[in-house]
Amino acid sequence: MKLSETLKGLGLAAGSLFITGCVLAPGADLTPSAKSELYDLVSINEQVVNAEPVKRINYNTFEAQSDRPYQYYVGPHDILSIRVWNNPDLSTNQQVMTSPFSAKSSTIKDSSELIRQRQQVTPEGVEVQANGMIFYPFAGEVKAAGRTVSEIRLELTRKLAKYVVDPQVSVRVQSFNSQKAQVLGEVKFPRPVPITSTPLRVLDAIALAQGLNDSADKAEATLVRGSERVIIDMAKLLDGDMAQNHLMHSGDVLNIDNNRYRQIVILGEVNKPVAMPYDRRGMSLNDALVAASGISQAYSNAKGVYVLRNRSEGSKPTIYQLNMQNASSLLLADRFPLKARDVVYVDTAGVTRWNRVINQILPTTNAINRFDK
Known part of the structure; x- marks a missing residue:
């Protein structure tokens, strides 16, 4: 017997072994057992799915925010604008700022300008020192840190009253730097x-x-x-x-x-394996398959669409199996809710595994044929 015939015989024997059992077929072969101590196998049927399609849960409760008035307390390095009406010599220079939501806001390109306008920054003013004090003419040192502008205004008014008849003082924070x-x-x-x-x-x-x-x-x-x-x-x-x-x-x-940490992973014979963000307001198995651009019509085993769900406390992991060979299975998939960290896996068709085994064997048989020549 020629060496080539021997090699061919061995190749055919090996090929038969591969084809019969797909022992060395590339890729994953998820064929869960109904009797396993590691997980529970559950068929997706009417008893497992919701009574209605998975829909978006509305968490809106419209609870009111606190009615307690908000107060800003001045801090070190804030810049105050102080004005004593009819006494320009006692006033800091002021520049009137517009609202960030005025007509000019249409030119804002990013949030930096919104923050600048939120701070109402202007070049002049009185800076609150690191010790929390400000110095103001005729009033001397005034404590500003930890106070509201109303409290600062009242103390300035009281101190300036010794030098100004009925002083009308306004105080506002010109630049918010402390907090x-x-x-x-x-x-x-x-x-x-x-x-x-x-x-x-x-x-x-x-x-x-x-x-x-x-x-x-x-x-x-x-x-x-x-x-x-x-x-x-x-x-x-x-x-x-x-x-x-x-x-x-x-x-x-x-x-x-x-x-x-909350993604849903879609793997296997789908057109686009993907990890999609989980939305706790409601997601179905159909949503996951759509995100993966559907199952592959050429390579998938429609009987083997699985949802792998890891264990919750005190229980085994669960593998849910859906047979998608008929249209009614799409209705079941639309009523099957997914959870965070679920893995959706679409199994490979047997003929696809057979073809992949053949593709592994062909280079060997071609080499044998070349050697025989």
């Missing part, structure tokens, strides 16, 4: 945001950071205040629940985390 909050994480422009006489809430801070990135976690955010951590329910906030729209204080840090 800031931080916006970090998955926003377009992480930055410090000044605390001003206009209340700063969570939504305001996000807007001044130019909004959320696509990769932002839209389920939860964290507001750090000193040693305290407040969890903000972003789903409720984005639905208009103002109870989540906390007032921010100086030194607060608002952290918008990445959604990588």
